Amino acid sequence: MQAVSSRYLARHLAQLLPTIAALILLTFCLIHLAPGDPVIALGGEHGDAGYYAFIRARFGLDRPLPVQLLAYARNVLGGDLGVSYVHGRPVASLIAERLPATLLLMSTALLLSSAAGVALGLLAAHRAHRPADLLLRSAALLGYATPSFWLAQVAVLALAIGTGLFPVQGMTDARQAATGLRHAADVLHHLALPALVLAANELALTTRLVRTGLLEALGTDYVRTARAKGLPEGRVARHALRNVLLPVVTVIGGRVGMLCSGAVLVEAVFAWPGLGQLLLSSLLARDYPALLGMFLLVSLAVVLANLATDLVYGWLDPRIRYE
């Protein structure tokens, strides 16, 4: 971490401001350019013209778009993400209520895919061109090519309905409101399937990256030198792995956005009460403030993940210096 100067960090954090401004402008324009009218979703199908005009005025949707944009930008820069049309409550609190569930799902999936991906990649490289490697490579290819919504359905049928081992929906058992450790165990039980499904794609990619990188690294001069010096194979692999992790970290950091989109689908299938569900329902209802708030959050997460990737890079490779 010493590779990163505080000036570098300050400069990059300062760049966040114009990035946020651009994000607000872009998402606001995109969302309003897309066809659709939230008034129908808000008012239902049986109102008269006066009723819809009344609803439009109440939510400020009758004002010119530039005026709406200015008001929204002013509010966001002041820390106010607005009030959801559908829920009638501040968007920030809606997001805060659902964020923990999504973070739990995504971080578990990320942890699972990274740890298991590195381990399986190591195993595949160690057993290169043998049956175990072939099996792992095939499984990784299949995992990478399988859409998560389909995998989710298969997982439910095979592991929940088929065996009764896992629940098919929700974050807790509806009939037994548990507390303390029993609650934690209940959540873990419900988390298992969605986290596995969300992790599958990333796991496959990480496994393939680590295997390929390691095979390449094990053939380099510095590894040959290390072996010639009599270093045990485990330490040789550790040296090589550190170099292999550079592209892996880049990929993981760059795929936070993908993980978010995967979470939307997985949350919908497993009725996981996170941001994905909120995003989907807000999209259908054209709940502009809620949508903009979530787009902003996801965009910021991607920007920050890339910054974090830079920082980890410096830690992994001592040759890299950020000034």
Add this chain to the structure above:
Amino acid sequence: MRRKHLRVLGSFLLTAGVAELGPAPVLAQDAPVRGGTLVVAISADPGHLNPAITTSGATHAAAELLYNGLLGQDERGNPIPELAERWQVEQGGAVYRFRLRDGVKWHDGAPFTAADVKFTFEEILLKFHARTKASLGGPLAGIDTPDDRSIVFRFKQPYAPLLSQLDATEAPILARHVYEGKDPQTNPANTNPVGTGPFKLAAYKKGAEIRLARNPGYFKAGLPYPDELVMRIIPDASTQVLALENGEVDFLWGVPGPYLSRVKADARFRTAQTGYNPGGSNCIMTVSFNLDRPILKEVRLRRALAHATDRQPFLAQILFGEGKVAAAPISSEIPSAHAAGLALPRFDRGEAERLLDAVGWKREGDGARVARGVPGVTDGTRLALDFVHFPAFAKYGELIRQQWGAAGVAVTQRPLEPAVFAPAVFKERNFDTNVISYCNGPDPEIGVRRMYHSSQIGPAPFTNAAAYRNPTVDALFDEASRTVEGDKRSRLYRQIQEIVVQELPYYWLVETLSTRAWSARCGGFKPGSGLFAEDAFCKR
């Protein structure tokens, strides 16, 4: 007078038809069991639990058990007492007088009075509830409260459908002391509601579930049976079925078509079909012809398209049998207004071809039809129509494209999301033909008039999409809304249907029904009511 009017209104009022299916009937013969938790799957987080400010199905499905209307409806659609214990119709339907139950308390212990009813109508329903505002807003002259237990609705002229508009779906009653002086759309009580219903809110876990607890002070002694009712939010319909099969939920509002036969054949479940839905009842999938388009003004062309449409595949392939081929413009779930025995154009491709030829649309070498002497159309112009639909109704578009295509009519499907569909069709009128699920509602005055009356042509959504104008039909609708006598009112609606079947501004494809499903361990559900779990119980 009162008895007579009750009888005629009762005979007219609608039937929320419920057909029981499955291996065995509801466990009605079993003694209800007290206690336990009943788990119900709902499709969306409603956002709030105030059914008086919206007609959204998500809110009504989740919230109606917390409230009551002045009246309910029995299985045949006749009015039954809820918060009002009796009522009187006076001056030929221009005045309705209700006597409220004594001793009803809000969930917070405050007494329920006539002032709550007056406040709810005047300050909430007539401003925020789309259907109630659109239908009652014009005819209503005023609401009086002679005393704490009496409420009187005065109309500018006789108004027939009122008694079918007072249940928890159309007019849930809110507490004045909770809502007065505050914005009803942002009132914190919307997520922490105070009602009179059989259940009260225990916890609202956003995006996950709504936990309701038994209301021990409910005015219907002994009800409800479960200690707790959990509304579990499961957006994916397939997941809902799997959750039922896995024993995680007890009741589903709907079963997707591909799963119907599997669920019906499974002895662990019971099912029932109903035309009732919290967002809109008694719906007919209807093709609209845009009568503003010159070529569609020709009734023989519209008749040809109707003859070219085979409606049976819509029922079998899209609805998996959940419904029936429409026999009249008004739903058969409203028997007193539905005109049986009408001669709707039957599927006859030969007749369709003959009519198209007669109008001047002739087949060319490649089979497509082009104009040859069609008034106002350049000779050689191909007969091509667009067909606008919700993405969810794509299969309707595909069948229409195939069937009309076989008669030489080129059809281009234009799927539009609901929020885009409404302005495109009703405001910009940018379409040739479309399909809409027109929900007739509890009375033709609510969901049928808006399809045909010339005052209902845009820009409000789901009104008169065809832009149909017929002064006779307008006058008949106006007269029907004032006619309290059931037989006479039925005749008026029959006349309307006979005219529109001749003029075909629309073509009525299929009536849609929903299938409720529940665990065989449970019973007492009322599938055709918003208070569906008021009498429900589960054995564990």
